[in-house]
Amino acid sequence: MSPLLHVSNISKRFGGFVALDGIELEVQQGECVGLIGPNGSGKSTLVNCICGALQNEQGSVHFDGQVIDGLAAHERTHRGLARSFQLPRPFVSLTLADNIRVPMLYTVHKRTGPLHADSVDARCVELLRLVGLDKKARQMPRDLTQVEMRKLELARAVAAEPKLLIADESMAGLSHSEIEDILLLLKQLNERGITIILIEHIMSAVMSFSKRLVVLVSGKKIADGKPQDVVRDPEVVRAYLGQ
Amino acid sequence: MSTLRFSLISVAIGLVIYICAHLFGMGYLFFAGYTILQFIVLSSAWNILGGYCGYVNFGSAAFFALGAYSTVFFYKFHPLPIPLLIVIGAVVSGIVGLGMGYLTLRLRGAFFAIATLALAVVLQTLVINWDYVGGSRGAYIVREETVLILGYPIQYIEYLFLLMMVIAIFSLVVSRTIGRTQLGFGFATIRDDELAAEASGVPTLRLKLIATTLSGALMGMAGAPFPYYIGYLQPASAFGLEYGVNSIAMPIIGGTTSWVGPLVGAILLGSLQQIATVTISSAVNLLIVGLLLVAFVIIAPNGLVGLVQDRLRARRSR
Numbered sequence: 001m002s003p004l005l006h007v008s009n010i011s012k013r014f015g016g017f018v019a020l021d022g023i024e025l026e027v028q029q030g031e032c033v034g035l036i037g038p039n040g041s042g043k044s045t046l047v048n049c050i051c052g053a054l055q056n057e058q059g060s061v062h063f064d065g066q067v068i069d070g071l072a073a074h075e076r077t078h079r080g081l082a083r084s085f086q087l088p089r090p091f092v093s094l095t096l097a098d099n100i101r102v103p104m105l106y107t108v109h110k111r112t113g114p115l116h117a118d119s120v121d122a123r124c125v126e127l128l129r130l131v132g133l134d135k136k137a138r139q140m141p142r143d144l145t146q147v148e149m150r151k152l153e154l155a156r157a158v159a160a161e162p163k164l165l166i167a168d169e170s171m172a173g174l175s176h177s178e179i180e181d182i183l184l185l186l187k188q189l190n191e192r193g194i195t196i197i198l199i200e201h202i203m204s205a206v207m208s209f210s211k212r213l214v215v216l217v218s219g220k221k222i223a224d225g226k227p228q229d230v231v232r233d234p235e236v237v238r239a240y241l242g243q
Numbered sequence: 244m245s246t247l248r249f250s251l252i253s254v255a256i257g258l259v260i261y262i263c264a265h266l267f268g269m270g271y272l273f274f275a276g277y278t279i280l281q282f283i284v285l286s287s288a289w290n291i292l293g294g295y296c297g298y299v300n301f302g303s304a305a306f307f308a309l310g311a312y313s314t315v316f317f318y319k320f321h322p323l324p325i326p327l328l329i330v331i332g333a334v335v336s337g338i339v340g341l342g343m344g345y346l347t348l349r350l351r352g353a354f355f356a357i358a359t360l361a362l363a364v365v366l367q368t369l370v371i372n373w374d375y376v377g378g379s380r381g382a383y384i385v386r387e388e389t390v391l392i393l394g395y396p397i398q399y400i401e402y403l404f405l406l407m408m409v410i411a412i413f414s415l416v417v418s419r420t421i422g423r424t425q426l427g428f429g430f431a432t433i434r435d436d437e438l439a440a441e442a443s444g445v446p447t448l449r450l451k452l453i454a455t456t457l458s459g460a461l462m463g464m465a466g467a468p469f470p471y472y473i474g475y476l477q478p479a480s481a482f483g484l485e486y487g488v489n490s491i492a493m494p495i496i497g498g499t500t501s502w503v504g505p506l507v508g509a510i511l512l513g514s515l516q517q518i519a520t521v522t523i524s525s526a527v528n529l530l531i532v533g534l535l536l537v538a539f540v541i542i543a544p545n546g547l548v549g550l551v552q553d554r555l556r557a558r559r560s561r
Contacts, residue, residue, distance in 0.1 A: 053438060072448075073441035082442070089439035091432050093500065102432055105425045107444030160444055 002065055004029045004195050005164055010059030012045055019045040021219040027164065027197060032190050034210030034227065035199045038239060042219040043199050044086060047166050051083045052076045064163060078110050082162035086169045088149040090141035096152060097137040100124045103160035131155045131185060147178040154185060164195045171202055179205050215239070246420050253412045261405060273404040277472060279513035280407040281465050285486060286493035286505035287414040288461035291421065292454045293491065294499030297434030302359035303490035305366045306336040306459045308481035310466025315376045315476055318384055325406060325468050332467030333460040340459020344452045367482040381477030384470040403472050414461045418502040430454060485529060492536045498546025507547055
């Protein structure tokens with residue numbers, strides 16, 4: 001079976017700084033992949049190159065059997081690639097329900113043809129219920145707590161009905177129980193058939209969630225395999241703890 | 244309320260205003276009313292790009308002047324009825340809006356604003372050096388005393404007032420419709436966060452081009468009848484600072500997030516300016532705009548509509 005996502009030898013530079021250096025990555029349909037690495041290792045740049053916020057200079061990205069190089073970010077979302085942002089970026093002038101409505105109008109609409117207004121409303125409520133925000137549907141994002149904001153961010157990404165969801169540090173700065181909340185949510189999404197790449201610093205979360213772990217250091221992939229094996233890899237230990 | 248119902252009510256209100264002014268029998272009312280209606284169009288048009296999408300356009304005068312100079316061009320080339328000139332003004336300004344959008348929309352914030360200002364300067368220089376439309380000397384437009392509408396002769400200024408009323412209603416209907424449709428949601432996401440909008444599947448560049456085209460076209464429509472209104476058009480009046488400044492100030496004072504704000508702002512500021520012109524001097528117009536703008540940016544950054552909405556929300560949650 002061909003992989004859902006195939007990142008082939010991509011590189012990205014910012015001036016003289018090499019942010020990504022020949023990254024090779026395959027993600028199969030239905031997988032839960034953890035992506036870790038120290039600060040500045042290129043995780044977010046990789047996500048930006050996959051999602052179209054940045055364009056890679058070398059290599060190519062295949063998604064769902066097609067080359068998606070050069071496509072704008074919104075076109076990649078239309079094809080089933082969704083992301084959440086490291087720092088939540090809600091649409092501040094829209095209510096929570098309307099935040100969810102946007103990807104449905106612009107992405108799901110595009111794929112399935114016009115949806116009935118009632119079915120869009122029902123789906124908004126359903127998604128907000130999934131993340132436990134249904135009671136706040138008519139409130140504005142500024143009324144939310146940090147964890148709620150991250151849940152909204154995930155719900156908005158899921159509203160686009162993606163095949164692959166990339167969650168970029170959706171647990172940073174949260175308490176233990178809040179992390180459990182988000183993990184449970186991600187597992188539920190995976191059970192619904194969404195392939196997930198989780199980028200995270202919190203190792204307990206990554207270890208409990210991922211079936212496979214990929215490690216980036218200084219723009220290079222240094223490990224890729226079962227989580228238990230990867231964390232014992234001497235090179236990974238060296239990258240995290242030093243020598 | 245459906246768009247059709249809204250349009251019908253707007254037309255009815257417009258007719259009542261016209262009949263009242265007509266019964267008053269004072270030509271000045273039409274003269275002043277025309278200016279206020281013209282500002283309703285300009286501020287609604289500015290708000291489509293500036294308020295809904297968050298892209299501040301300092302070059303409103305350029306689009307307005309394009310509409311006006313299209314009219315001057317055809318006046319010299321082959322005179323056409325004003326309704327047709329309005330359509331031509333819309334097409335010309337709309338195309339320039341699209342072109343400007345394509346060239347400048349990769350810029351954001353202050354850089355975009357400066358680019359729009361530059362467009363106005365470039366176009367003004369072109370017009371000053373274009374002899375056919377009068378160049379720096381300006382052009383005279385001779386209009387009839389009266390015009391026949393449905394067999395009745397009415398004063399020309401009343402005819403212009405009615406035309407501007409139709410354009411104002413049209414621009415309000417367009418602005419309101421956008422706010423209630425998928426397009427309005429898309430515009431709001433661009434204003435809030437373009438990166439997140441793209442990630443949600445919103446084609447931001449295409450939407451911004453739609454906004455610059457629509458906004459430009461409406462401004463061109465406002466400008467097209469202007470030479471007939473003023474009688475003598477020169478670059479300094481068509482590209483005047485007051486159009487650029489008022490188009491920004493009116494929506495900001497009224498409130499930029501809905502179609503109501505520009506309407507309220509235009510009526511308020513437009514009337515104040517007319518009163519000041521008659522009672523004090525037309526030179527204080529821009530002073531009034533400046534002072535009010537500063538006051539509103541400090542006291543009510545979301546404009547009058549925002550102020551009322553905040554009060555209502557606070558009362559509801561009490």
